[in-house]
């Protein structure tokens with residue numbers, strides 16, 4: 001133990017050294033004498049880089065080194081969250097990153113396949129102090145013993161699984177199991193589906209896979225960023241510490257309601273409306289609706305446009321021809337609009353030319369090409385003509401289009417139309433993929449943005465010219481000697497190049513830039529609770545990941561959303577056919593066998609073929625149930641009785657009961673963004689998805705949908721209780737009566 005303590009202390013000393021160096025770098029950059037835009041840009045870049053490094057160094061502080069492998073032949077390596085080298089000339093490795101190939105045997109070696117290992121050691125620390133060592137002898141012919149060999153090889157894993165929860169997910173870097181390691185390091189480049197029952201580590205494995213990919217493909221992923229999609233903000237808060245604790249911060253976490261930049265989904269849909277909006281047919285429905293916006297006047301009811309040289313008649317024939325021409329361009333609506341406008345102007349010019357230049361005696365038209373060009377210019381400048389074009393082929397934003405569509409839906413059966421009809425109101429999660437679809441159909445007409453950028457650039461050139469003129473004026477004063485004069489700014493740089501240099505470089509990280517850019521192509525996307533996403537949501541996600549480098553995590557048995565796609569083939573066939581890898585996790589690390597038995601029996605009563613994951617732990621504590629006439633009081637009493645138990649407690653209850661229950665739970669975290677670090681939390685079944693707590697109280701299970709109840713029953717790491725007023729739902733039983 002003493003030797004390991006000395007080694008670990010030395011590691012922390014080195015970490016402190018690197019940290020001090022990075023801090024000094026930041027300070028030096030701030031104090032840098034260079035002035036002017038260029039120097040500021042360089043300083044900002046250095047500060048951003050060093051600050052990123054500092055954040056990573058600070059976040060790996062806890063449990064920096066957690067293992068050691070001794071190879072046959074005497075070499076050994078310490079394994080840690082990040083790799084650290086000595087400051088000597090050879091840059092000797094002090095601790096090896098857990099993701100490095102050399103560290104792999106730490107996770108995979110067994111007595112049967114020792115992978116060249118003699119011994120594997122787990123080092124447990126508290127702060128910077130080594131508190132325990134656990135050794136496993138892998139080479140049984142080796143007689144040397146350390147005294148730290150435990151009888152139970154899984155002691156470290158079981159201790160981690162048994163520990164009280166904190167409301168935040170922790171990394172599992174010290175105890176990754178072999179089947180999990182294979183998924184984390186899977187070489188598969190395309191879509192990898194990780195399926196497994198509750199508590200099998202799907203989420204935590206996917207997060208470690210993200211960390212692994214960020215290590216193995218650092219170049220690419222630092223540029224393109226990783227996106228992690230999770231079901232709700234509470235879940236993202238719950239998993240938010242895992243990657244930073246592994247030294248990785250360049251990741252964007254988002255809920256499905258946040259995937260259209262500039263819009264936050266705060267509204268709610270009925271289940272029926274969400275299901276309809278998620279159907280794949282909605283892509284065609286919206287495409288048809290966009291075509292509906294490309295109009296023609298009714299035959300016999302033309303648009304008459306006043307013009308100095310006589311009225312112009314924009315009739316069905318002209319509009320129809322211009323529309324066909326514009327549609328032939330096969331461009332999104334807004335980008336095809338100029339084609340429509342040019343054709344209209346062209347046809348109206350011909351109309352006017354025919355009239356003005358007509359020879360009353362039937363000879364050729366009097367007007368030549370120059371006259372026609374002049375007429376065309378006049379028509380193109382006419383605001384009335386533009387108003388008519390806008391009426392027939394309006395420039396649209398995705399928000400406008402969808403708002404108009406939802407106010408008066410079309411191209412659907414009448415009952416569906418009534419289900420989704422909505423005038424104004426807030427955007428919902430199911431609207432987000434529709435907005436994205438609309439954006440695709442409309443196309444980003446960036447001509448206005450480009451014109452603005454050009455104007456800004458011109459302004460900078462003018463500003464730079466001003467600076468140059470000033471420096472020219474002060475030349476004799478500032479540059480006294482010949483050499484300086486030769487290098488005077490105006491001699492070596494023109495205003496345009498100087499303006500470019502002055503342009504503010506984009507210092508945001510790839511993840512920050514990706515968050516603001518709808519057309520961003522991510523290097524890798526991880527989707528948790530993937531079974532919940534609708535076909536339309538998948539269309540959005542696939543657009544964000546043209547390389548299809550994705551890890552999808554889910555459990556079809558936990559599907560709650562009526563629009564959820566469920567089967568992987570249905571989700572993936574349109575994009576990758578059957579070219580995806582499918583792996584399963586079968587061990588439940590969370591729920592003890594006593595609780596899993598109850599949950600599995602309930603689901604089997606719904607689906608007799610259901611195969612639950614097998615629990616790795618048993619607590620000897622049976623779940624309990626109590627019937628009551630006064631739920632708020634019974635819940636408050638049960639929570640008070642659990643106060644002596646360690647860890648966190650969640651009350652999972654239907655939303656409509658929350659108001660009443662809260663009167664007896666004044667300190668509970670609750671609401672839209674509940675604070676999960678509170679000792680007591682009140683959640684709806686949907687909010688509880690993906691989370692875990694030491695103690696779970698399920699309230700009024702008869703009001704839960706079956707899949708929601710299965711999720712609720714499988715959230716506990718230690719204890720489960722059920723409080724109900726009426727009969728328990730069919731199939732739910734096996735409790736002790738409390």
Ligand SMILES: Nc1ncnc2c1ncn2[C@@H]1O[C@H](COP(=O)(O)OP(=O)(O)OP(=O)(O)O)[C@@H](O)[C@H]1O
Nearest residue numbers: 172175176177198199200201202203204589590690
């Ligand atoms: N190898 C491991 N070492 C330590 N803890 C582990 C290990 N694997 C899983 N766990 C723990 O098991 C619990 C369940 O993991 P996780 O939440 O990833 O499961 P899940 O499959 O996503 O569950 P659900 O589908 O119910 O959301 C977590 O606390 C996780 O840290």
